[in-house]
Amino acid sequence: xxxxxxxxxxxxxxxxxxxxxxTTLVTVxxxxxxxxxxxxxxxxxxxxxxxxxxxxxxxxxxxxRDTSVHRSDKPIVLGLVSRRTLWIGAISMVVACVPLSxxxxxxxxxxxxxxxxxxxxxxxxxxxxxxxxxxYAVAFGLLPSFVTLGTADRWAPWWASAATALLGVxxxxxxxxxxxxxxxxxxxxxxxxxxxxxxxxxAPLPLAVATALLVIAPPGPLGAIGWLTLIVVAALLAVIVLxxxxxxxxxxxxxxxxILALVLRGDALIR
Numbered sequence: 001x002x003x004x005x006x007x008x009x010x011x012x013x014x015x016x017x018x019x020x021x022x023t024t025l026v027t028v029x030x031x032x033x034x035x036x037x038x039x040x041x042x043x044x045x046x047x048x049x050x051x052x053x054x055x056x057x058x059x060x061x062x063x064x065r066d067t068s069v070h071r072s073d074k075p076i077v078l079g080l081v082s083r084r085t086l087w088i089g090a091i092s093m094v095v096a097c098v099p100l101s102x103x104x105x106x107x108x109x110x111x112x113x114x115x116x117x118x119x120x121x122x123x124x125x126x127x128x129x130x131x132x133x134x135x136y137a138v139a140f141g142l143l144p145s146f147v148t149l150g151t152a153d154r155w156a157p158w159w160a161s162a163a164t165a166l167l168g169v170x171x172x173x174x175x176x177x178x179x180x181x182x183x184x185x186x187x188x189x190x191x192x193x194x195x196x197x198x199x200x201x202x203a204p205l206p207l208a209v210a211t212a213l214l215v216i217a218p219p220g221p222l223g224a225i226g227w228l229t230l231i232v233v234a235a236l237l238a239v240i241v242l243x244x245x246x247x248x249x250x251x252x253x254x255x256x257x258x259i260l261a262l263v264l265r266g267d268a269l270i271r
Contacts, residue, residue: 009081010089012073015055018171022143023047025259030147032263033270039104039150046100046109046146050116053093058123060086065186094120104150112146115139132190133169140168144269152270159217160269166210167258173203174240174250204237211258218268233257 027044035043059066059076063083066074075081097116102109115138122135141164144156155161176183176192177200183193192199211233215226236254243250 005080006085009075009078010056010085012075013056013059013081013086014052015058018175019048019051019055021256022051025256026143026147028263029144029259029269030151033147033151035147035151042100042103043147043150046097046104046112049093049097049100050112050119053090053097054116054119054123056086056090056093057120060090061123065182065188069182069185071182101146104146105153107153108146108150111142111149115142115146127190128188130191130194132192133172136168136172137165138168140171141165148269154270156269157217159213163210163213163217163258166206166213167254170203170205170207170210170254173199173206177203201241204240207233207240207254207258208237211254214258220268229257 023044026047027040030043031040059074060083063074063076063086066077071077076083076086094116098109098113101112101116104112118135118138122132126132126135141161143164144160148154148156173192173195176190180193180196180199183190192202195202211230215229216222233254236250236257239250240254
């Protein structure tokens, strides 16, 4: 395989949309909560390596299933990268993620590493169980505390953890919807697959509650930005409900808008 083909395959297998979005958002939240430039770089590196390990291990583990249903969006199926290469990359990234996470402090690092472990648990089998939502809730729910423990040595407020956990659950539902048929054909029967077509309509519910928490719960007046956030997110949630094949990035946009509203009042995380 040529180097460029392998790089393209690695990029595709990294699930670039969610990886870039989550890395950017958590880094910006860290900055808004008071982290200095070097601290923000450490946060970005930890989140990025964790997500790369999750994405690459996901594609490596799912390769037999993806091949059996001829997934044209998967680099292993397309012959761009080998399963072995993805495993080497995934293991390398998770090893790098450990010191990068702990560089923000022991508790902060452990909070992030528990989230990464939860995501690996999803890849390794929990995705096919009734509790497939739990790894998403744990991984996303711990992100605010990774920021606050590394910045002010305190756990994130309950509303921040609850909101991001709900964002994770909503992301899980929305992410699975486009692949329901392929998943069921290959024996993946997680929570969204068991919901079937109802998953598309269930996805907006945790996202709506998460948005309300992130906008309303922090101390201080709601303000024009808060109201605007609620209106825009309501419109995006309507898109998810009405557009049968709404892309996962629409869900990421909901999460981005919600968290960016929090960024404007990021000091609320450490008050």
